[in-house]
Amino acid sequence: MEKEMKPIGIKDVAKTAxxxxxxxxxxxNGTKPVSDSLRKRVMDAVEELHYEVNMVAKGLKSGRTHNxxxxxxxxxxxxFPPLLQSIQGDADRLGYTVTVFATGGELNKxxxxxxxxxxxxxxxxxxxxxxxxxxxxxxxxxxxxxDLKINGHPIPxxxxxxxxxxRLDAVIVDDVDGIFTAFNHLYDIxxxxxxxxxxxFAYNTGKLRKEGYLxxxxxxxxxxxxxxxxxxxYTPVSGYECMKTILASGEMIDGLIAGNDQMAIGAMRAAMxxxxxxxxxxxxxxxxxxxxxxxxxxxxINIPKEEMGKMALELLMRRIENxxxxxxxxxxxxxxVVRNSTVAGTKSTWDLENW
Amino acid sequence: MEKEMKPIGIKDVAKTAxxxxxxxxxxxNGTKPVSDSLRKRVMDAVEELHYEVNMVAKGLKSGRTHNxxxxxxxxxxxxFPPLLQSIQGDADRLGYTVTVFATGGELNKxxxxxxxxxxxxxxxxxxxxxxxxxxxxxxxxxxxxxDLKINGHPIPxxxxxxxxxxRLDAVIVDDVDGIFTAFNHLYDIxxxxxxxxxxxFAYNTGKLRKEGYLxxxxxxxxxxxxxxxxxxxYTPVSGYECMKTILASGEMIDGLIAGNDQMAIGAMRAAMxxxxxxxxxxxxxxxxxxxxxxxxxxxxINIPKEEMGKMALELLMRRIENxxxxxxxxxxxxxxVVRNSTVAGTKSTWDLENW
DNA sequence: TTGAAAGCGCTAACAC
DNA sequence: GTGTTAGCGCTTTCAA
Numbered sequence: 001m002e003k004e005m006k007p008i009g010i011k012d013v014a015k016t017a018x019x020x021x022x023x024x025x026x027x028x029n030g031t032k033p034v035s036d037s038l039r040k041r042v043m044d045a046v047e048e049l050h051y052e053v054n055m056v057a058k059g060l061k062s063g064r065t066h067n068x069x070x071x072x073x074x075x076x077x078x079x080f081p082p083l084l085q086s087i088q089g090d091a092d093r094l095g096y097t098v099t100v101f102a103t104g105g106e107l108n109k110x111x112x113x114x115x116x117x118x119x120x121x122x123x124x125x126x127x128x129x130x131x132x133x134x135x136x137x138x139x140x141x142x143x144x145x146x147d148l149k150i151n152g153h154p155i156p157x158x159x160x161x162x163x164x165x166x167r168l169d170a171v172i173v174d175d176v177d178g179i180f181t182a183f184n185h186l187y188d189i190x191x192x193x194x195x196x197x198x199x200x201f202a203y204n205t206g207k208l209r210k211e212g213y214l215x216x217x218x219x220x221x222x223x224x225x226x227x228x229x230x231x232x233x234y235t236p237v238s239g240y241e242c243m244k245t246i247l248a249s250g251e252m253i254d255g256l257i258a259g260n261d262q263m264a265i266g267a268m269r270a271a272m273x274x275x276x277x278x279x280x281x282x283x284x285x286x287x288x289x290x291x292x293x294x295x296x297x298x299x300x301i302n303i304p305k306e307e308m309g310k311m312a313l314e315l316l317m318r319r320i321e322n323x324x325x326x327x328x329x330x331x332x333x334x335x336x337v338v339r340n341s342t343v344a345g346t347k348s349t350w351d352l353e354n355w
Numbered sequence: 356m357e358k359e360m361k362p363i364g365i366k367d368v369a370k371t372a373x374x375x376x377x378x379x380x381x382x383x384n385g386t387k388p389v390s391d392s393l394r395k396r397v398m399d400a401v402e403e404l405h406y407e408v409n410m411v412a413k414g415l416k417s418g419r420t421h422n423x424x425x426x427x428x429x430x431x432x433x434x435f436p437p438l439l440q441s442i443q444g445d446a447d448r449l450g451y452t453v454t455v456f457a458t459g460g461e462l463n464k465x466x467x468x469x470x471x472x473x474x475x476x477x478x479x480x481x482x483x484x485x486x487x488x489x490x491x492x493x494x495x496x497x498x499x500x501x502d503l504k505i506n507g508h509p510i511p512x513x514x515x516x517x518x519x520x521x522r523l524d525a526v527i528v529d530d531v532d533g534i535f536t537a538f539n540h541l542y543d544i545x546x547x548x549x550x551x552x553x554x555x556f557a558y559n560t561g562k563l564r565k566e567g568y569l570x571x572x573x574x575x576x577x578x579x580x581x582x583x584x585x586x587x588x589y590t591p592v593s594g595y596e597c598m599k600t601i602l603a604s605g606e607m608i609d610g611l612i613a614g615n616d617q618m619a620i621g622a623m624r625a626a627m628x629x630x631x632x633x634x635x636x637x638x639x640x641x642x643x644x645x646x647x648x649x650x651x652x653x654x655x656i657n658i659p660k661e662e663m664g665k666m667a668l669e670l671l672m673r674r675i676e677n678x679x680x681x682x683x684x685x686x687x688x689x690x691x692v693v694r695n696s697t698v699a700g701t702k703s704t705w706d707l708e709n710w
Numbered sequence: 711t712t713g714a715a716a717g718c719g720c721t722a723a724c725a726c
Numbered sequence: 727g728t729g730t731t732a733g734c735g736c737t738t739t740c741a742a
Contacts, residue, residue, distance in 0.1 A: 021714095025736070031737080055476065056414045061718055092457075099452050295620065362718090364718090366719080376721095381727095389727070412719035
């Protein structure tokens with residue numbers, strides 16, 4: 001159809017409209033009042049030439065690219081897509097564009113990415129960091145994050161999943177409470193020998209979930225048994241292996257909490273391989289409530305992922321508007337979802353939205 | 356730590372190094388030979404000032420932003436994350452950044468996005484279109500895609516999943532062959548009354564999969580029975596409903612193929628709800644082989660998603676390098692994965708990588 | 711109300 | 727081998 005080979009810019013519009021380029025800019029952005037007659041001429045020219053703003057040039061001038069970066073562990077890990085989807089959808093509505101990055105859970109890569117982002121002039125970052133905040137080696141990195149600058153001006157950074165420190169905005173989940181909720185459920189259905197296959201302790205979330213388990217034991221006056229708490233690595237295999245170890249240890253358990261759904265699924269499999277009945281012999285509950293949990297009818301603690309994404313973006317927008325806003329922390333709570341892995345015969349429904 | 360509030364640019368580097376800005380540019384980009392002494396002074400200044408290139412300015416000058424857009428249906432739909440992950444990972448390695456967009460399967464939204472992308476100056480697009488190529492209303496849109504321009508110069512576009520026309524580069528799956536492979540498997544295990552719960556016919560992929568089913572019947576000289584082919588909408592519920600309809604129709608079937616895993620899972624559920632045994636009474640096979648299939652031990656046709664992403668990016672890079680390269684189509688084949696839903700007692704393994 | 715002109719940070723002729 | 731300079735397309739004072 002059109003055959004022009006030259007980029008058409010604001011100045012072409014100005015020429016065919018017979019006005020100055022600043023006038024064009026003003027009608028396009030509503031920056032200054034412009035007479036109706038000129039405005040019309042400009043709009044007509046825009047139509048005629050099929051003019052499109054150049055966001056790059058605009059960004060160079062204004063310092064705002066309307067692009068935000070989302071840095072997560074992995075784009076496939078079942079937990080992040082819903083988060084991303086929610087962020088992307090809202091950002092789109094707000095006229096922002098979302099660029100994604102995966103760290104693969106490696107701190108080196110994460111740091112490299114943060115470094116790289118400095119040259120990109122994005123307007124903000126949503127980060128699910130894999131940094132162990134307890135590791136002294138990371139303090140300078142955390143310091144850098146807290147005071148991240150691109151070319152002199154501070155760039156908004158919102159943490160998700162893990163609260164890196166008390167100065168960065170963050171959207172997190174109350175993990176202690178979440179595990180407590182899970183424990184509570186198992187206790188309610190009469191279980192007293194409850195094991196915990198832990199999320200890795202190197203992550204803050206892992207530390208907190210463990211804390212939740214310990215706090216639960218204390219609350220119910222149950223004895224702590226170190227053989228009933230094993231550290232997994234988030235994968236189903238690790239859940240499988242941990243469960244095998246527990247079962248082989250000779251300890252009798254009637255309940256199991258896992259630090260995420262994947263490990264819980266692995267653990268269920270190990271139990272079933274041993275001929276144990278779920279939930280009769282062992283009630284199993286996961287954490288996160290990713291959709292596979294509903295597929296295999298496993299109880300879990302639902303983490304509101306869409307809500308996390310939504311809130312993270314809101315915090316980011318807030319800080320973009322007002323860089324000096326006071327620090328804000330949003331702590332979300334997980335809900336108990338009961339299915340057949342803890343209560344037999346539970347009416348089964350599927351989580352049909354998310355795939 | 357650092358406290359400079361002014362963006363530091365190439366000219367600051369030039370000043371502290373005591374050279375001209377073009378020299379700085381040349382050592383940074385290796386554009387022209389520069390004497391070792393000056394080069395060192397420049398690099399030292401870069402170090403000292405913590406200089407970071409400004410990709411926006413660079414982009415404005417060069418017309419290359421090193422950013423590509425990936426437009427898909429949904430970021431949560433189990434099919435895309437592996438694809439995205441693969442694209443993002445490779446792009447990262449190549450120094451490209453990936454911006455994601457979701458259409459929600461709505462053509463309007465897709466067109467709006469494409470329009471919007473024109474102002475972004477990305478270097479290329481990978482698109483999984485939801486356009487029905489058979490609909491005459493879409494010809495002008497398809498025409499536009501085929502000859503997409505940003506500011507006068509053509510912008511590379513690679514289609515994935517669906518071959519929009521014979522001029523656009525594309526990475527697709529041989530759907531006819533894929534369904535045939537599934538059918539073939541059911542036939543091999545002795546099934547002769549095979550129903551098909553179809554992927555929506557409005558999508559090319561849906562059309563082709565249906566074709567695969569029909570071709571299979573023909574090949575094995577089996578009668579076509581219109582009551583054994585029902586159109587689903589990709590969701591598990593639709594699979595559930597279709598299966599219920601089939602079972603209620605009085606037709607006896609001993610095998611079922613679904614146009615994707617989700618529908619297959621829904622169908623399995625419907626069958627089990629009726630007290631039917633899988634695979635004894637009905638052997639069920641899905642399509643795509645997303646990881647939930649391995650979770651519930653369902654046979655499926657594995658679509659190489661990572662490979663698709665990888666190839667799509669390769670095609671995109673190829674076309675960025677050489678806009679006039681001849682059109683290239685990559686057709687990938689799916690592999691049969693046999694699990695318990697078609698052959699009882701199959702050794703079960705999990706797909707542990709992808710979550 | 712409108713327009714001229716000065717850059718945003720960088721690249722790439724073109725001179726020296 | 728090195729420096730000068732003219733823009734890339736746009737926003738935004740500042741004058742008219």
